[in-house]
Amino acid sequence: MTQPAALQSTLSDGDGSILVFRFDGDAFAIGVNAVHEILDAQVPTPVPNADAFVPGVINVRGVVVPVLDIRHRLDIGEAEDTSACRMIVVEVPVEGIPQKLAFLADTVEDVIDADLCAAEKIPELGAIWPQAYLLGAIRKNNELIVLLDTSTLFSPKAAA
Amino acid sequence: MLQQAIEAFVQEAGEILAGLENSILALEDGTDPALVDEIFRGLHTVKGSGGMFGYTCLSRFTHHFESAFDLVRSGQLRVDPPLIDLCLAARDVMCEFIALGGDGPVSEDLLASERIANMIAALSALTAAAPDAQAVKPLVEEEALPEPESTERSYSIEFRPDANALRNGMRPDLLMAELGELGTTAIHYDTTAIPRLDELDPTEALLGWQVTLRTQSSRAAIEEVFIFADDADLVIAETAPAPVAAEAEAALPVAPVPAARLARADAPAAPGPTPRKEAKSDSIRVTSSRLDDMMDSLGELVIAQARLDAVAQRFDDPALESVVEEMARLVIGLRDATLSIRMLPIENVFAKFKRVVRDLAAELGKEVHLVTEGGETEVDKNVIDRIGDPLVHMIRNSIDHGLETADEREAAGKPRTGTVRLSARQEGGEILVSIEDNGRGLNTEAIRNRAIERGLIAADAVHSERELHHLIFEPGFSTAAVVSAVSGRGVGMDAVKTTIDALGGTIDVLSRNGRGSRITLRLPVTMAIIDGLRVKLGPQVYVIPLSSVEECVELGDNAGARRSGRSLLEIRNEMVPFLELEKLFCQPGDPQARRRVVVVRVDGTRVGLVVDDILGQGQTVIKSLSSFHSGLPGLGGATILGDGRVALIVDVATLIRSAEVPRAETVRRVAA
Amino acid sequence: MTKTILSVDDSKPIRDMVTFTLEPEGFRVVCAENGQDGLDKLRAERPDLVFTDLNMPVMDGITFITKARAEAAGSGIPIVMLTTESAPEMKEKGKAAGATGWLNKPFDADKLIAVTRKLLG
Numbered sequence: 032m033t034q035p036a037a038l039q040s041t042l043s044d045g046d047g048s049i050l051v052f053r054f055d056g057d058a059f060a061i062g063v064n065a066v067h068e069i070l071d072a073q074v075p076t077p078v079p080n081a082d083a084f085v086p087g088v089i090n091v092r093g094v095v096v097p098v099l100d101i102r103h104r105l106d107i108g109e110a111e112d113t114s115a116c117r118m119i120v121v122e123v124p125v126e127g128i129p130q131k132l133a134f135l136a137d138t139v140e141d142v143i144d145a146d147l148c149a150a151e152k153i154p155e156l157g158a159i160w161p162q163a164y165l166l167g168a169i170r171k172n173n174e175l176i177v178l179l180d181t182s183t184l185f186s187p188k189a190a191a
Numbered sequence: 192m193l194q195q196a197i198e199a200f201v202q203e204a205g206e207i208l209a210g211l212e213n214s215i216l217a218l219e220d221g222t223d224p225a226l227v228d229e230i231f232r233g234l235h236t237v238k239g240s241g242g243m244f245g246y247t248c249l250s251r252f253t254h255h256f257e258s259a260f261d262l263v264r265s266g267q268l269r270v271d272p273p274l275i276d277l278c279l280a281a282r283d284v285m286c287e288f289i290a291l292g293g294d295g296p297v298s299e300d301l302l303a304s305e306r307i308a309n310m311i312a313a314l315s316a317l318t319a320a321a322p323d324a325q326a327v328k329p330l331v332e333e334e335a336l337p338e339p340e341s342t343e344r345s346y347s348i349e350f351r352p353d354a355n356a357l358r359n360g361m362r363p364d365l366l367m368a369e370l371g372e373l374g375t376t377a378i379h380y381d382t383t384a385i386p387r388l389d390e391l392d393p394t395e396a397l398l399g400w401q402v403t404l405r406t407q408s409s410r411a412a413i414e415e416v417f418i419f420a421d422d423a424d425l426v427i428a429e430t431a432p433a434p435v436a437a438e439a440e441a442a443l444p445v446a447p448v449p450a451a452r453l454a455r456a457d458a459p460a461a462p463g464p465t466p467r468k469e470a471k472s473d474s475i476r477v478t479s480s481r482l483d484d485m486m487d488s489l490g491e492l493v494i495a496q497a498r499l500d501a502v503a504q505r506f507d508d509p510a511l512e513s514v515v516e517e518m519a520r521l522v523i524g525l526r527d528a529t530l531s532i533r534m535l536p537i538e539n540v541f542a543k544f545k546r547v548v549r550d551l552a553a554e555l556g557k558e559v560h561l562v563t564e565g566g567e568t569e570v571d572k573n574v575i576d577r578i579g580d581p582l583v584h585m586i587r588n589s590i591d592h593g594l595e596t597a598d599e600r601e602a603a604g605k606p607r608t609g610t611v612r613l614s615a616r617q618e619g620g621e622i623l624v625s626i627e628d629n630g631r632g633l634n635t636e637a638i639r640n641r642a643i644e645r646g647l648i649a650a651d652a653v654h655s656e657r658e659l660h661h662l663i664f665e666p667g668f669s670t671a672a673v674v675s676a677v678s679g680r681g682v683g684m685d686a687v688k689t690t691i692d693a694l695g696g697t698i699d700v701l702s703r704n705g706r707g708s709r710i711t712l713r714l715p716v717t718m719a720i721i722d723g724l725r726v727k728l729g730p731q732v733y734v735i736p737l738s739s740v741e742e743c744v745e746l747g748d749n750a751g752a753r754r755s756g757r758s759l760l761e762i763r764n765e766m767v768p769f770l771e772l773e774k775l776f777c778q779p780g781d782p783q784a785r786r787r788v789v790v791v792r793v794d795g796t797r798v799g800l801v802v803d804d805i806l807g808q809g810q811t812v813i814k815s816l817s818s819f820h821s822g823l824p825g826l827g828g829a830t831i832l833g834d835g836r837v838a839l840i841v842d843v844a845t846l847i848r849s850a851e852v853p854r855a856e857t858v859r860r861v862a863a
Numbered sequence: 864m865t866k867t868i869l870s871v872d873d874s875k876p877i878r879d880m881v882t883f884t885l886e887p888e889g890f891r892v893v894c895a896e897n898g899q900d901g902l903d904k905l906r907a908e909r910p911d912l913v914f915t916d917l918n919m920p921v922m923d924g925i926t927f928i929t930k931a932r933a934e935a936a937g938s939g940i941p942i943v944m945l946t947t948e949s950a951p952e953m954k955e956k957g958k959a960a961g962a963t964g965w966l967n968k969p970f971d972a973d974k975l976i977a978v979t980r981k982l983l984g
Contacts, residue, residue, distance in 0.1 A: 076731060076829075076837040078820050079776030085819040088829060090837050093491050095814045095829040126818055187819050235971075242972060243880045358932060360941035360963030365984045394939065419964030419982075 047147045051176055052119060052136035054107050058176040060169075063142050065121045065181050072116040072135060084189065089133055091120055099134045099185065105160045110137060123185050132185055145169050150178060163190030197293070198478070200244040204289050207233040208282060209542065215278045216545050222263070222270045230278075231257065231264050237285065248298035249288035252307065256281045259314040268317060277313055279546070284310060343374075343407050344429055350417065351381070351399040351424040358394050361420060367400065369416045374406025403430070479572060482533055489529050490812035493720060494831045496522045497809065501833035526720055526810065530571070534716075537615045537624070538566030540579050544586055544613060551590045558597045558607055559590055564614035570622050574694060574714055578624070581687040585626045585710055586611060588684070593630035593708060603705065605629065621696075621738065622716055627709040633702035635659050641668065660700040664688040695736070695827060697844055699795070723811035723830070723840065726789060726802040728772050729779050732838040734811050734830055735800070739791045739843045743805055746786040760788060760799050769799030770850050772841075775825060791843045798847050813840060824849030866983055867891045869910035871901035871927060872945065873919045877968075881914055884972040885979060898922025898930070905936045912983055913942040914966070914975075917953050925953075925960045932961035941982035945970075 049060040068091075075087030075098040087098045098118075102110065110116065117139040122131050150167040166178040183190045214230045217223075234257040241250030260278070262268035284307060291298045301307055348370070352361055370376050381399030385391065404413070410427060417425055496519060503515045541563045552559040570578075594600075594609035601607050612627040635656055642648045642662045662668055663684050691698050695715045702708035715721070715738065723734035724743075744762055746769075759766045769788055773780035780786075784803035791798055813828040820826065827842030868890045870881040882892040893908045895901040899922040901915060913931065917924035924944055931937030941963040946954050954965050966978050 076839065077778060078816075078823065078839065079778055079825065080823050081820055088816070088820070088837050088839075090831050090835055093494065093831060095816070095831070095837050097817045097819045099819075128818075130817055132817075238971070240971075242884075243877060243968075243970070245875075245879070247883075355961065358938055359961045360939060360982070362941070362982065362984065365981070368984065369981065422958060 047145045048142050049145050049176075049178065050119070050142050051140040052117070053138045053140070054102055054105065054136065055110075056137075058140070058174060059136075059179055060143075060145070060176050061121070061179050061181050061184075065123050067120040067122045067131060069139055070118040070120060070133075072113060072118050082187075085187075089118070091131060091133065094131055096120065096131045096133050099132055101134045101136075101184065104184065104189065105164060107160075110135070121181070121185065123181050125185065125187065143171065145171070145176070153177070161190065197244045200240050200246070201289060202476075202478070203240070204237050204246075204249075204285075207237055208286055208289065209539075211282050211285075212279065212546055213542050215275060215282060216549065218270050218275055218278075219272075227260075227264050231260055234260055241288075245293040246288060246298075247294055248291075248302045249285060252281075252288060252302060252311065253285060255311045255314040255318075256285070259317040262317060274317075277310070281310060281314065343405060346402075346404045346406065346410075346413060347426075347428045347430045348402040348404060348413065349399070349424070349426040350402065350420070351384075352396040352420060353422040354395050354397070356396040356420070356423065361396070363396070363398070363400065366416055366420070367402070370402060370404055370413070373408045373412060373416070374404050376405075377403040482572070485529060486533065489526060490720065490814075492522055493526065493810050493812050494833075497833035498835065499833075523810070530720065531569075533572045534569035535572050535575050536566060537568050537570050537575065537622070538563075540575055540582060541566050541613055541615075543579060543583070547583055547586055548590065548611060551587060555591065556596065557590060557594055557609060559594060560608050560610045562610060562612045562614075564612065565616045568615040568617055568622060569716075570615075570714065571716060574622070574716075577690060577694060578712070578714065581690045581712075582613075582624070582626065584684075584687050586613070589626055589628040589630065589708075593628040593632070595631055617716065622714045623711055624714065625709055625711040627707065629707040632704045632706055632708050633660055633663070633700070635702075635704065638662055656702075657700070660702055663700070664698060692845060695842065695844075697793070721811050721813060721840075722808060724789065724808045725806040725832075725838070726772075726787075727781075727784070727804040727806055728776070728802050729781055731778060732806065732832060732836070733772070733802070734838050734840045735789055735791065735843065736811075736827070736840065737808055739793065741790045741792050741797060744788045744790065744799075746788050746801055762790070765797075767797050767799050769801055770847070771801040773801075775846060775850055791847075793844050793847045800841075800843075800846075811840065865889065865891050866911040867893060867908055868979065869893050869895060869901065869904055869908060869913045871895045871898065871904075871913065871915040871919070871924070873897055873916060877916065877945070880972070881975065884975050888976055888979070890979070898924060898927030901927050902930055902934070905931055905934060909936050911940060912979060913937075913940065914945060915942060915962075916945050917957065925956050928957060928960040928962050943978060943982065 048063040050063045050066050051058055051060045053059065070091070073089055075089045077087045078085070078097075081087070084100055084103055085097050086100055088095050089098055090096070102108070113135060116135045116137060118133050119136055119139060120131055120133045122129055124130070125132070146169065150169050153162070153165055153168050160177070164180055164184045166180045168175045168177050170176075211230060211233050214226055214233070217226055218230075234253055238250050238253040238257050241247065241253060256278075259268070263270060263274075268274070287301060288298060291301065350363075350366075352363060353359075356363075367376070367378060379401040381401055382397075384397045384399065386397075391397075406413070410429070413427055417423065499515055499518065503511050544563070545561060548559055548561040589611050590609075594611070595603065595605075597607040600609060610629050613625075614627070615622060615624045617623075638659050639648070639654070642659070642665075643650050645665075645668060647662055647665055647668065648654060664687070665685060668685065688698055691712055691714070697713045699711045699713070700708065701711070715736075722737040724737050724740050726733050726735060742762075744760070746760070758769050758771075760769045761767075767790060771780075772778075781803045786801060786803065787805050788799040788801050789805065791800060811830045814830060815821075815828050816823075816826060825842055825846030826839055827845075828840045829837050830840055832838050868881070868885055870878045870892055872878050872881075872894075873896055878894040878896075882894065885892050893904055893910065895904045897919045898915070901913070901922070904910075905913070915924045915927055919927075922930075928942055928944065931942060942961065943964045943966055944954070944957040944962045945968050946957070946965045957965065963982060964978065966974060
């Protein structure tokens with residue numbers, strides 16, 4: 032599992048700001064510097080025969096941006112109601128080239144300053160999500176926020 | 192400034208070097224003085240600017256090349272094949288220096304390497320061997336041609352500097368000394384403008400000069416002395432004709448030029464510029480990234496235009512409509528103008544091949560003549576940038592595998608020298624590039640055996656020659672070793688096909704046993720904006736490139752006939768197979784829809800695509816799909832519709848091919 | 864006495880070229896990266912000849928020439944502007960500001976030496 036120092040550098044260059052969002056009530060977060068903007072949910076254009084992880088594309092200010100199904104990747108079942116969903120647009124390197132990507136989250140909460148040194152390992156057995164996409168977890172107001180690893184989470188290839 | 196200057200230099204040097212290669216190769220056809228001058232100028236420029244922009248190693252190397260080539264220019268060195276080889280090799284070394292990105296230890300090492308040292312020694316040997324090389328070498332710039340000796344003339348020069356000249360750093364004494372170097376001078380001062388001492392400003396230039404100069408130098412040389420004194424009053428007049436002046440010169444104006452400030456711009460010094468130079472001054476050079484930016488902005492504009500159009504339709508206001516129409520017209524004009532800026536003659540790519548052919552022919556010991564046609568055909572820069580490698584590949588294959596050796600050719604009753612013909616022409620929205628050779632042609636039997644061996648076709652399957660020839664583009668078809676053995680083509684031909692597919696182009700092969708073969712590439716003229724047909728399938732809109740659309744018909748009750756698993760449609764007594772887009776794309780259509788058929792042409796065959804409805808046609812800005820979606824069959828990109836939604840662009844060729852894949856797989860299983 | 868040449872240019876390759884070309888010719892070369900820097904060096908180094916670029920950050924060449932001419936150190940010395948064919952109007956502006964002469968870019972070492980010799984004798 033990633034050590035806190037490495038974790039901090041993965042998340043951001045020095046500051047511990049993270050964006051918190053939820054799937055089925057569970058809190059997840061990514062480093063805020065990967066986040067480009069947050070939009071209202073829009074219906075993606077389906078891409079025929081595409082991988083289930085990247086079922087469609089949307090238009091973000093004239094750029095055709097692939098929409099990733101993070102729920103699919105994290106083995107979380109389909110959302111029941113997507114009407115209140117938010118679209119998070121991130122800009123991350125994909126195969127070395129910075130690309131805009133979008134994904135739906137049930138709700139988006141604040142950007143918070145997290146004490147990343149206090150990040151905990153997620154026990155191998157206790158986690159219901161695939162370990163490869165997780166960096167660790169931090170505790171905030173008696174709740175566990177799962178930090179996602181953007182380098183594997185947004186990779187075109189699913190982690191083994 | 193710094194980086195830009197260096198980039199500009201690198202770009203300029205790249206262009207010069209590309210030109211050099213052609214010019215040097217052209218020396219094989221004869222030593223045209225204009226050509227020699229062009230090569231010399233190119234070398235001179237690279238040497239000069241190289242030193243200015245951090246490429247001193249390049250500059251130092253080029254100096255030797257230039258010196259040697261100067262001998263060619265002065266007629267002391269004859270151009271022969273070994274010299275051309277040396278020049279080409281030296282030119283390649285210059286490219287290496289450019290590729291190293293400027294001075295540094297690596298460049299120093301390269302310059303000091305044995306290989307380069309040997310080359311410099313070879314170049315220097317030429318200089319040293321030339322008779323009186325140093326003595327004959329002109330020491331002055333070429334424009335300052337020495338006049339015949341007998342023409343000593345007498346000039347009267349009146350010079351009155353601008354009042355600020357001294358404050359601005361002019362030194363009249365130095366100018367007079369310079370004049371003195373041209374010949375013998377008699378100098379008189381004009382002091383009339385000098386006031387009384389108490390009114391004198393010593394920093395003001397008040398003195399005038401009246402000089403009589405006897406010299407063999409030209410008027411231009413005198414003007415050169417006063418080059419920076421362009422704000423002075425200067426009159427240069429020839430006072431007496433030279434005693435032994437040639438008759439022709441009697442026609443020259445002898446009268447003094449009018450007393451006016453000498454305009455530098457029309458100084459009649461140098462002979463008129465060559466036509467080539469003129470063409471250059473009419474054009475400006477921009478980095479291609481700026482063109483790409485411009486194209487992006489234009490793309491946005493086209494999309495915004497489509498949106499405006501959609502919005503305007505909701506209002507039914509004639510005034511608004513007329514403005515929108517006007518806008519649409521202007522945008523199309525701007526689009527065409529922008530696209531035309533990006534068009535380059537395909538000659539730029541063809542030029543590379545002369546060298547490839549020459550080198551390869553030498554390497555393989557074959558006699559090859561390369562013919563190029565239609566080099567002036569213009570193609571979008573993006574297409575040009577990407578077809579170079581595939582074309583090189585195919586030409587290599589033609590020479591390596593297609594053409595026979597000279598002896599084999601003679602035995603077959605053909606001329607000893609084989610011909611590779613590279614041609615281009617425009618046909619509608621497509622560019623046709625073909626590579627043709629008069630070699631042995633594709634060995635159909637060898638291809639069939641190979642394909643059976645690789646499980647690409649069934650052993651007992653019946654295929655036309657054409658189908659078999661196309662197998663050379665199949666990914667599994669060949670490896671280099673195998674292909675050489677079967678004397679066919681195919682080294683990386685699948686890579687060629689991949690590139691051409693990515694460009695939205697198609698490949699066609701025509702081969703006659705023993706007579707040669709021809710591979711034709713059909714490429715889109717441009718890749719950025721296409722005319723597209725918008726079609727509807729369920730809630731989604733797709734765009735089919737209009738260039739592949741032949742016609743649209745109603746499906747109606749026409750369909751139904753199903754043969755060999757394919758649906759057929761009768762259009763004017765012709766049976767056309769059709770495919771349902773909803774099945775190919777696994778996207779549900781609207782069961783209530785009218786169902787219409789878009790007939791497209793792929794690889795020479797007509798195929799219908801069934802869609803829910805046809806919405807209309809219009810300009811489509813192609814946006815490429817991300818790596819998450821690249822390589823999906825049937826998709827050639829995406830575009831943004833007037834309402835802001837994304838529509839996918841259908842790549843007809845890969846779509847149809849993907850529809851045929853299952854059959855191929857069945858065949859393969861049977862073969863196994 | 865060794866003559867001093869001031870090269871005012873934001874482009875290092877150009878400054879280097881002036882330095883490497885003129886030092887072997889027996890001149891001392893000092894460099895400045897922009898017009899402001901140029902004025903400071905002008906006062907401190909008292910050059911015999913100045914080469915200045917026109918398009919520079921902080922202070923452009925025209926301003927530099929104008930200000931240099933108003934200085935004791937800059938009055939009467941040759942100031943050569945580095946011009947380009949593509950902007951002939953700059954040559955006029957430079958002359959009006961007090962430039963002695965010009966040198967069109969790109970130039971080679973020979974031209975640079977020739978102009979230096981022409982203006983310094």
